[in-house]
Amino acid sequence: MPTIDLRRRLVELDAQILEQKRALRDLQQTRITVERELRETASYPILALPVEITTEIFHRLPLKVASYSGSGLSSYVAPVSLTAVCRSWRGIALSTPKLWSTMEILFDGVPPTVIAEPGMVELSIHRWLGRSGECPLSLTFILHDNRFPLSRLRTIVHQYAYRTRYLNLDDFNPMDALELYSLSFPSLQAATFRCDSNLETHVFGNAPQLHSLHMLSLPNEGIVLARLHLPWQQLTTFEGTIHNLDLFVVAPNLIDVKCYWPGQNTPALITHSRLTSLTVIADDTILKYLTLPCLRHLDLTVELNRYNFVASFLKRSSPPLISLRAQAADPAFSQWHNAALHVAGTLEDLELLSPSRGVMASIFSSWESPGRRTLTALSNLKTLRFLDVLDPVSQHELVHFLYLRSDKLRSLQLVWYGSPYLYGRTEAGAPGAPAALDTIVGHFSRLRAAGMDVYVGTEDENYAATNDEALDA
Known part of the structure; x- marks a missing residue:
């Protein structure tokens, strides 16, 4: 073979050797990477989960932007923190859009130097x-000191209005400066905002799906509905402080209301024909002025010293009430009894806070006397809760009550401040079944074994869930 051909052959071989060395280096680097990922997976088994499961776990994390640093949005909250764990998690987090669809920014926490830099805050928001x-x-978006210009926030809100489903604007006054009334919110379903009750405010004039509204205000501020222009007709849920009952007039389609009512005189009685759930905070006198024939859930998180308001309200409304939550500390329980009788036939879920001994006896006892009236008509109860109990209760009557209602009552919760003694003995049993002589806690064990959820104890311990075996009769 000629010399020139041999030299050409050597050059070709050198090139092939170089290529093979490069391929070998690539394989060695790949092996190192796989080996490192294997070590990480062995040390952290969660990294071996399928991507679908990891993604679902990410979806269930609290996703908020709670603070701001000079470098941008906080890296100490999900989902930003997820991207710093490992390359695998970073890839999953960045490719899961739902993780980045929730944002909360406290503008008071943004350094003034960052706000002063044009577009820096907006850039971080847009990147997220x-x-x-x-x-x-x-x-x-939360702003208390007006440090962030409303004109810049207006631009942000307007840019993302078309796909905003929930919007919370806290302490942005005046609200009209955000120009929300004519802005289109085609996807907005719920909103929370605080506004100055002394100013006329126009908001969400073009939000066809808006149905839930939470008005942030102090109890002494109230809401002047005549000054607040909203699509009231389409609202089904409302939460906030009210000083009159205009809400029940301008919003006829309300289904669920949670209101702080500081106690105001209202001249007229108002009927609302669609409301099914009412939660009243601070004062129950609001019931003097309402008739709610469709009410199914009533939560009175106030101390009821005037049960006659409740009784007359229930008598007047005749609602198909299935759940009632109320304070019941009044030792003169005759008024409580009168109120409960109006819904005894439909009530399924009853929760009483700080119930007096008389109130509990009126439910548990199966016999009456001239000075002792019972509520045996509460025959449809499925869930019964007594919380913050101070007074003693007849354990014998309690056990007999549970057996008597064991066909429908599925859950009893009785939470004392102190530890109850449950080892007294009584003879009891379900209707039609032989009675058994057992300790109180033994009967609770029998009821639990039969499928009833019984919690009798303190907030920290359920004394009805001991492992003691029931004594044979």
């Missing part, structure tokens, strides 16, 4: 929300 794809957005 840009990863959310086309997911519906839940946005919370």
Whole structure:
């Protein structure tokens, strides 16, 4: 073979050797990477989970932007913190749009130097929300000191209005400066905001799906509905402080109301024909002025010293009430008895806070006397809860009550401040079954074994869930 051919052959071989060395280096680097990932997986088994399960776990984490640093949105909250764990988690987090669809920013926590830099805050927000794809957005913006210009916030809100499903604007006054009334919110379903009750405010004039409203205000501020222009007709849920009953007039389609009512005189009685759930905070006198024939859930988180208001309200409304939550500390329980009788036939879920001994006896006892009236008509109860109990209760009557109602009552919760003694003995049994002589806790064990959820004890311990075996009769 000629010399020139031999030299050409050597050059070709050198090139092939070089290529093989490069391929070998690549394989060695890949092996190192796989080996490192194997060590990480062995040390952290969660990294071996399928991507679908890891993604579902990520979805269930609290996703909020709670603070701001000079470098941008906080890296100490999910989902930003997830991207710093490992390359695998970073890839999953960045490719899961739903993780980036929730944002909460407290503008008071943004350094003035960052706010002063044009577009810096907006850039971080756009980078975050840009990863959310086309997911519906839940946005919370909180401002107490007016440090962040409302004109800049207006631009942010307007840019993402078309896919905002929930919007919380806390302490942005005046609200009209955000120009929300004519802005289109095609996906907005719920909103929370605080506004100055002394100013006329126009908000959400073009939000066809808006049905839930939470008005943030101090108890002494109230809401002047005549000054607040909202799509009241389409609201089904409302939460906030009210000083009159205009709400029940301007919003005829309300289904669920939770209101702080500081106690005001109202001249007229108002009937609302669609409301099914009412929670009243602070004062129960609101019931003097309402008739709610469709009410199914009533929560009176106030101390009821005037049960006659409740009784007359229930008599007047005749609602198909299935759940009632109320204070019951009044030792003169005759008024409580009169109130409960009006819904005894439909009530399924009853929760009483700080119930007096008389109130509990009126439910548990199966016999009456001239000075002792019972509520045996509460025959449809499925859930019964007594919380913050101070007074003693007849354990014998309690056990017999549970057996008597064992066909329908599925859950009893009785929480004392102190530890109850449950080892007295009584003879009891379900209707039609032989009675058994057992300790109180033994009977609770029998009832639990039969499928009833019984919790009798303190907040920390259920004394009805001991492992003691029931004594044979």
